[in-house]
Amino acid sequence: MSNEMKAKPDSVTLSVKNVSKTFFGNTVLSNFDLDIHRGEIVALIGQNGSGKSTFIKILSGFHAPDEGGEFALGSKDISAMLGDRANKTGMAFIHQDIPLIPSMTIIENLRISKFQTGFARRILWKKEAIEVDRILKTVGLDVSPYSRIDQLSVTERALVAIARGLSEIQAGSDLDAQLLVLDEPTAYLPEDGVIRLFSVLKKLTQDGVSILFVSHRLDEVLDHCSRAVVLRGGKKVGDLSTEGKKERDLVEIMLGQEPEKMYPDRSQKLGETVFEVSHLSGSQVTDVSFDGRKGEIVGFIGLPGDGYDQVPYILAGAQKATGGEGSLAGKSVSFEGMTPSKAFRRGIVLLPADRKVLSGAGGMSVGDNLTLPTLARFTAGGIFIQSKKEKTSVLRELQRAGVVPLDGGTRLATLSGGNQQKVLISKWAISDPSVYILHEPTQGVDVGAKRQVFAELNRLADNGALIIISSVEYEDLVNLCDRIHVVRGGKIIETFKGSEVNTHALASAVHQR
Amino acid sequence: MTDLQAGATAFKKSGSGVSLQFEKYGVVIAWLVIIAFFSILLPTTFPTLGTLRLILGTQTVILITTIGLMLSLAVGEFDLSVGSVVGFSASLMAVLNGVWHWGPLESIVTTLVVALIFGAFNAFLSVYVGVQSIIVTLGSGTLLAGLTLFVTNTKVVTGLSQDIVTFMTTPFLGIPIPFWGGLILTIIAWFVLEHTPLGRRMAFVQSNRDVARLAGLKVMWIRAGGLIATSFFAGIAGLVLVGTNGAANPQSGAYYLLPAFAAAFLGSTAIKPGRFNAFGTFIAVYFLVTGITGLQYLGFAGWPEQVFYGGSLIIAVTISHLIGRRRGTAQ
Numbered sequence: 001m002s003n004e005m006k007a008k009p010d011s012v013t014l015s016v017k018n019v020s021k022t023f024f025g026n027t028v029l030s031n032f033d034l035d036i037h038r039g040e041i042v043a044l045i046g047q048n049g050s051g052k053s054t055f056i057k058i059l060s061g062f063h064a065p066d067e068g069g070e071f072a073l074g075s076k077d078i079s080a081m082l083g084d085r086a087n088k089t090g091m092a093f094i095h096q097d098i099p100l101i102p103s104m105t106i107i108e109n110l111r112i113s114k115f116q117t118g119f120a121r122r123i124l125w126k127k128e129a130i131e132v133d134r135i136l137k138t139v140g141l142d143v144s145p146y147s148r149i150d151q152l153s154v155t156e157r158a159l160v161a162i163a164r165g166l167s168e169i170q171a172g173s174d175l176d177a178q179l180l181v182l183d184e185p186t187a188y189l190p191e192d193g194v195i196r197l198f199s200v201l202k203k204l205t206q207d208g209v210s211i212l213f214v215s216h217r218l219d220e221v222l223d224h225c226s227r228a229v230v231l232r233g234g235k236k237v238g239d240l241s242t243e244g245k246k247e248r249d250l251v252e253i254m255l256g257q258e259p260e261k262m263y264p265d266r267s268q269k270l271g272e273t274v275f276e277v278s279h280l281s282g283s284q285v286t287d288v289s290f291d292g293r294k295g296e297i298v299g300f301i302g303l304p305g306d307g308y309d310q311v312p313y314i315l316a317g318a319q320k321a322t323g324g325e326g327s328l329a330g331k332s333v334s335f336e337g338m339t340p341s342k343a344f345r346r347g348i349v350l351l352p353a354d355r356k357v358l359s360g361a362g363g364m365s366v367g368d369n370l371t372l373p374t375l376a377r378f379t380a381g382g383i384f385i386q387s388k389k390e391k392t393s394v395l396r397e398l399q400r401a402g403v404v405p406l407d408g409g410t411r412l413a414t415l416s417g418g419n420q421q422k423v424l425i426s427k428w429a430i431s432d433p434s435v436y437i438l439h440e441p442t443q444g445v446d447v448g449a450k451r452q453v454f455a456e457l458n459r460l461a462d463n464g465a466l467i468i469i470s471s472v473e474y475e476d477l478v479n480l481c482d483r484i485h486v487v488r489g490g491k492i493i494e495t496f497k498g499s500e501v502n503t504h505a506l507a508s509a510v511h512q513r
Numbered sequence: 514m515t516d517l518q519a520g521a522t523a524f525k526k527s528g529s530g531v532s533l534q535f536e537k538y539g540v541v542i543a544w545l546v547i548i549a550f551f552s553i554l555l556p557t558t559f560p561t562l563g564t565l566r567l568i569l570g571t572q573t574v575i576l577i578t579t580i581g582l583m584l585s586l587a588v589g590e591f592d593l594s595v596g597s598v599v600g601f602s603a604s605l606m607a608v609l610n611g612v613w614h615w616g617p618l619e620s621i622v623t624t625l626v627v628a629l630i631f632g633a634f635n636a637f638l639s640v641y642v643g644v645q646s647i648i649v650t651l652g653s654g655t656l657l658a659g660l661t662l663f664v665t666n667t668k669v670v671t672g673l674s675q676d677i678v679t680f681m682t683t684p685f686l687g688i689p690i691p692f693w694g695g696l697i698l699t700i701i702a703w704f705v706l707e708h709t710p711l712g713r714r715m716a717f718v719q720s721n722r723d724v725a726r727l728a729g730l731k732v733m734w735i736r737a738g739g740l741i742a743t744s745f746f747a748g749i750a751g752l753v754l755v756g757t758n759g760a761a762n763p764q765s766g767a768y769y770l771l772p773a774f775a776a777a778f779l780g781s782t783a784i785k786p787g788r789f790n791a792f793g794t795f796i797a798v799y800f801l802v803t804g805i806t807g808l809q810y811l812g813f814a815g816w817p818e819q820v821f822y823g824g825s826l827i828i829a830v831t832i833s834h835l836i837g838r839r840r841g842t843a844q
Binding site: 316318340341343344345350352357358359360361362363364368371372373375376379382383384385387427 | 710726727787
């Protein structure tokens with residue numbers, strides 16, 4: 001590769017053509033084209049499920065694209081190299097969860113795979129330190145290369161991750177283009193950290209690095225990116241300069257048309273207030289107060305790291321609350337010291353977003369998962385399980401929830417995401433709790449099952465339960481919820497009545513800073 | 514899912530009937546194979562009632578120890594101190610009853626209480642404090658082995674009351690009473706694991722601790738209970754050991770660790786593959802004992818035992834890992 005190509009100013013860094021991805025006949029990304037020029041910061045935006053994370057996973061080699069896609073970095077065809085090391089492809093990926101080892105030093109984290117060694121394979125620490133120091137300078141970090149990662153602030157860690165990405169790319173000697181892909185890098189950064197990060201990124205672009213920035217934060221996109229590429233339903237629906245645009249403009253393109261009828265008709269009659277929460281706090285929640293009525297569906301929404309997604313866990317005792325009290329059906333509740341078993345006894349149940357790890361035991365049978373919290377009901381004198389009684393109830397519940405296959409003996413993991421979710425909602429429904437708390441209840445669930453999950457939640461509400469949903473799905477919340485609380489910085493900053501809000505207004509409220 | 518996995522799933526579906534049965538009864542079949550093998554080699558001495566009595570009657574200590582160990586494994590905890598507890602309990606019983614001349618009942622109760630306390634100590638550190646149980650029990654087991662040498666002055670302790678020895682060696686239906694005790698403990702373990710809410714909850718704690726916790730289970734108590742039960746069973750095994758021999762060798766505990774692990778893991782590949790289960794464990798214990806006995810009949814003593822136990826453990830954990838991985842692909 002000649003050196004003069006490296007210096008060419010207006011060349012294309014990343015050129016992607018005709019990329020598609022199909023899962024089980026389900027197209028999640030179709031005929032996607034993207035060009036990123038040298039020194040450009042391009043934002044990739046879209047709702048959850050729009051295909052943007054699929055695209056990033058294809059670029060990073062995690063998913064194989066369908067046949068026909070073309071990928072080039074600079075003058076090099078990298079279609080066959082996706083997933084290879086950054087020094088081959090010229091792309092480095094930085095995710096919001098930064099994979100640095102906290103108890104190790106910056107040198108060790110940056111150089112672990114390529115230490116320079118001398119006599120007897122001794123690591124040349126001094127040489128390494130000088131090299132690492134040089135790399136850190138490129139991202140404006142003035143810390144000792146010997147600092148441990150856990151001594152650094154979150155912002156500094158993000159910069160170290162970027163430094164590592166850069167050094168990996170730069171190790172490729174025949175590359176004529178460099179791309180950093182940042183996937184929600186600012187989710188956990190404080191505001192001044194975001195500013196610092198972008199000033200570093202701007203400097204890097206002057207040296208010819210290009211940046212693909214994936215984010216939910218439209219304000220950052222408008223402030224710092226020159227162009228925004230918008231995905232919706234797996235298709236590119238916008239590719240526009242951010243010059244003079246407002247968040248509203250982006251939201252408009254992201255959301256598009258109203259979807260087909262997907263949601264149950266909500267009953268207008270709500271019961272009395274049954275659940276009151278005041279001054280709830282935890283590691284990401286600073287002060288949340290709200291109440292809920294019988295038959296009501298209450299939504300929480302916000303951006304990652306802002307606390308809306310911690311509310312479910314501290315309400316149900318799955319994560320530690322540092323404060324907060326309230327009442328449930330007239331009896332007082334303290335959230336400090338709440339445990340899942342206490343919550344369950346009080347009639348508060350939680351359905352976490354992470355089905356595989358937190359919600360269902362995939363290796364156990366559907367029936368076992370279904371009766372786990374309520375096993376005592378199926379015993380004689382509390383001593384042994386009456387399998388017939390258990391099996392009958394399991395079958396009845398599966399039938400009512402419309403679970404396919406109708407078989408309590410299969411392992412939970414073999415069911416589709418939607419059917420697993422129906423099982424896991426039913427597992428709680430058996431105990432007839434007064435408050436259901438759900439985090440992203442339709443994550444990884446196909447459209448048909450989604451409709452069923454919503455219908456089931458509506459049925460539970462009609463039977464007098466209070467449903468609390470924490471989610472980033474605007475349409476779902478707008479169409480299901482009677483009230484929606486927008487959480488930012490750990491506090492409720494705005495509350496909408498479900499009937500008075502549309503997705504656009506809600507999305508703007510969430511994205512505004 | 515890739516095409517390859519889809520293909521594998523389809524294949525598994527078509528062949529699941531036969532392969533599942535084979536998986537369930539693999540250890541049973543292996544057991545029958547080695548019985549046939551030794552019977553052909555030793556047609557006059559091996560396939561006899563005497564051998565049956567020997568196999569069932571002399572290794573009850575391993576059976577009880579293994580059933581106990583299985584209760585920890587079934588909640589996802591490793592107890593490496595189980596052999597030391599057997600040795601310590603045997604020695605303590607011998608010292609209390611044989612040297613200090615305490616009555617049989619007081620000695621037995623004291624020994625079992627000490628075993629319980631030791632189990633509670635393991636549980637406190639592993640569950641409440643949160644140190645991995647494999648490390649806690651490695652330390653506590655070594656410590657206890659040392660204490661055993663201390664209380665016995667590193668000598669074989671004799672003088673156990675004749676009543677205890679007589680009781681432990683009296684045959685019932687031709688086999689000494691402790692075997693029937695071990696069988697009853699096996700049945701109790703089976704009942705608890707298969708038919709009670711506790712057993713179901715233990716399975717969830719092992720399968721997915723977070724799911725169990727978020728479903729409102731008292732995961733800490735269940736884990737602690739597993740470790741305490743293991744020590745308690747090991748205490749009973751120690752009583753059987755000293756009662757059968759009439760004397761306690763302070764070094765004997767070390768002998769029981771490996772057979773128990775080998776049998777427990779082998780047991781988890783049988784009857785209910787992928788789960789630690791009582792009858793699988795029972796069969797695995799007697800599979801191993803049969804193999805050892807046969808080898809001894811052939812004149813091999815000493816080294817083949819270790820080779821056989823060690824080899825069986827490796828084969829068992831490899832099989833159970835492969836079962837787990839194959840199930841994992843469907844997730």
